[in-house]
Amino acid sequence: MGLVDRGRMPGAIEKLMNLGRSYSMWVYQWGLACCAIEMGAAFASPRYDVMRLGVIPLPASPRQADLVVVSGTVTDKMAPAVLRLYDQMPEPKYVISMGSCANCGGPYWDSYSVTKGVDQLIPVDIYVPGCPPRPEALLEGIVLLQQRIKHEDMAAKWRGETTEPLRREPIVVGGGNVA
Amino acid sequence: MTDLSERQQLSYIAGQAADARLNVELETEGMTLNIGPQHPATHGTLRIIVRLDGEQVVWAEPSCGYMHRGYEKLTEVRTYPQVTTLVNRIDWLGSFANEVPFILAAEKLMEIEAPPRAQWIRTILFELSRIANISLFLGDLGVQLGAVTPAFFAFRDREHVLNLIESVTGGRFHPNFDRIGGLKDDLPKGFVDETRRVMRKMRTYCDEIDDLLIGNEIFQARTRGVGIIPKDVALQYGLSGANLRASGVDWDLRRDQVVPMAWDDVDFKVWTHPDGDSFARCWVRLQETREATKIVDQLLDGLPAGPVMAKVPRIIKVPAGEAWVSTENPLGEMGYYVVSKGDLGPFRVKIRSASFNNISVAPWVLRGVYVPDVITILASLYFILGDIDR
Numbered sequence: 001m002g003l004v005d006r007g008r009m010p011g012a013i014e015k016l017m018n019l020g021r022s023y024s025m026w027v028y029q030w031g032l033a034c035c036a037i038e039m040g041a042a043f044a045s046p047r048y049d050v051m052r053l054g055v056i057p058l059p060a061s062p063r064q065a066d067l068v069v070v071s072g073t074v075t076d077k078m079a080p081a082v083l084r085l086y087d088q089m090p091e092p093k094y095v096i097s098m099g100s101c102a103n104c105g106g107p108y109w110d111s112y113s114v115t116k117g118v119d120q121l122i123p124v125d126i127y128v129p130g131c132p133p134r135p136e137a138l139l140e141g142i143v144l145l146q147q148r149i150k151h152e153d154m155a156a157k158w159r160g161e162t163t164e165p166l167r168r169e170p171i172v173v174g175g176g177n178v179a
Numbered sequence: 180m181t182d183l184s185e186r187q188q189l190s191y192i193a194g195q196a197a198d199a200r201l202n203v204e205l206e207t208e209g210m211t212l213n214i215g216p217q218h219p220a221t222h223g224t225l226r227i228i229v230r231l232d233g234e235q236v237v238w239a240e241p242s243c244g245y246m247h248r249g250y251e252k253l254t255e256v257r258t259y260p261q262v263t264t265l266v267n268r269i270d271w272l273g274s275f276a277n278e279v280p281f282i283l284a285a286e287k288l289m290e291i292e293a294p295p296r297a298q299w300i301r302t303i304l305f306e307l308s309r310i311a312n313i314s315l316f317l318g319d320l321g322v323q324l325g326a327v328t329p330a331f332f333a334f335r336d337r338e339h340v341l342n343l344i345e346s347v348t349g350g351r352f353h354p355n356f357d358r359i360g361g362l363k364d365d366l367p368k369g370f371v372d373e374t375r376r377v378m379r380k381m382r383t384y385c386d387e388i389d390d391l392l393i394g395n396e397i398f399q400a401r402t403r404g405v406g407i408i409p410k411d412v413a414l415q416y417g418l419s420g421a422n423l424r425a426s427g428v429d430w431d432l433r434r435d436q437v438v439p440m441a442w443d444d445v446d447f448k449v450w451t452h453p454d455g456d457s458f459a460r461c462w463v464r465l466q467e468t469r470e471a472t473k474i475v476d477q478l479l480d481g482l483p484a485g486p487v488m489a490k491v492p493r494i495i496k497v498p499a500g501e502a503w504v505s506t507e508n509p510l511g512e513m514g515y516y517v518v519s520k521g522d523l524g525p526f527r528v529k530i531r532s533a534s535f536n537n538i539s540v541a542p543w544v545l546r547g548v549y550v551p552d553v554i555t556i557l558a559s560l561y562f563i564l565g566d567i568d569r
């Protein structure tokens with residue numbers, strides 16, 4: 001892909017590749033607390049059936065995953081493990097933070113042992129609010145992420161523009177800002 | 180070796196020597212294996228450190244605290260109505276069942292009692308959350324043993340129960356519906372018929388699991404005689420709930436103690452199993468789910484009319500005193516020791532959750548088992564991380 005290296009990318013190819021990337025996402029399930037059950041319902045139950053969205057919820061390790069769903073309370077004891085998980089994932093990687101706890105500490109906002117938001121540790125792309133969010137909300141989060149991936153500029157990295165997840169504007173499900 | 184020729188004898192001795200040499204060369208070193216903190220078999224974030232000799236566990240040590248959210252401290256800075264929001268989330272699969280003992284303790288201190296209708300609806304919701312909780316356990320059990328199908332069945336049918344709870348409380352599994360002195364609301368229209376229908380469905384689900392999993396030969400081969408907890412050990416470690424009943428102890432708080440709930444008015448069987456192995460624990464839970472659907476049916480038949488809220492002051496202040504109330508939750512005995520100093524919030528709440536005691540037996544029961552059985556035993560002990568670490 002010499003074109004990409006020079007910072008240019010034919011529109012058609014980019015579209016095709018983004019399409020492919022957005023509909024073959026491997027999700028790593030980082031289920032920590034109550035929200036993990038709703039994530040399980042979204043990913044494993046026949047009623048919500050996440051695979052119809054082109055998402056494969058069963059990678060064997062974070063090294064094969066494109067997307068991680070952090071669902072539940074991140075405690076200070078757990079924080080190093082979350083960080084290590086994120087570092088193991090290959091680029092490009094995306095993070096969905098599911099539930100109030102992962103977003104901001106939720107009902108434990110004044111607890112001594114809870115990390116108030118996983119975004120203190122790793123950059124988050126999609127916030128799914130709720131305690132717990134319904135499985136449908138998580139599915140919407142995934143759809144919004146797919147829309148964002150579809151519009152991504154794959155060559156930006158080689159033009160020296162940063163594609164660091166930190167510079168991406170996060171999306172809040174139900175918050176009205178789309179891709 | 181009398182009738183062997185000399186050559187045969189020599190070759191026999193040489194063979195023995197070779198074996199001995201091989202055994203020395205193959206001598207294994209101990210290995211420490213870390214399971215978790217994020218492992219599908221641990222229902223959250225339990226970490227278990229096992230020391231292995233070959234395939235066998237020499238010792239095992241659960242390491243808790245990855246899900247410690249500080250409930251006991253947080254209750255000290257919340258008011259009484261706010262505490263139910265928190266305690267919901269201790270055992271997150273049977274949320275409603277967590278609220279009840281706390282509310283009962285507060286009511287005991289205030290010396291009020293919920294009206295009969297509220298008590299009955301509480302019991303119905305309690306049993307519904309038991310069904311939602313254990314049905315997922317039964318499905319999950321299959322996953323631990325490599326059979327993924329039961330989990331799909333579980334998620335499919337659990338959804339009906341969650342819809343019922345949602346129709347009453349507005350929350351799929353964190354209802355926060357209990358109030359001191361009664362309930363927030365009455366049942367919605369059509370709830371009774373719908374619940375009857377769902378209970379029939381759940382009984383079918385139990386039959387399916389019975390066929391698919393509990394009656395399965397492979398399942399039985401992997402769970403029968405594995406992880407046996409004798410009666411006295413179970414009592415020493417303070418196990419409760421189905422884990423205790425599977426060891427042959429006939430003990431159920433629903434039947435054995437008097438609380439202002441509607442269990443006295445229905446008859447149900449307390450299932451026990453004499454074996455105490457993994458299979459017994461799963462079997463007892465399956466029977467309990469069936470029994471719970473029957474309890475709900477009976478409660479629906481005799482649902483009394485009347486208000487769902489007693490007369491309570493608008494601002495709830497609980498008089499000074501101490502109260503302990505525990506109930507038979509899906510996982511075992513769960514209780515709250517509430518100390519009040521007459522303020523808006525409790526002075527101190529000690530939470531006794533079932534899983535913490537249930538998992539404390541793990542080092543004892545895991546000693547000497549093989550690695551694949553570790554997962555089976557942990558799954559059959561059935562714990563929820565929020566319930567261990569609180």
Ligand code: SF4
Nearest residue numbers: 034072099100101131
């Ligand atoms: S956001 Fe609510 S449901 Fe989710 S993990 Fe936190 S307390 Fe549990």
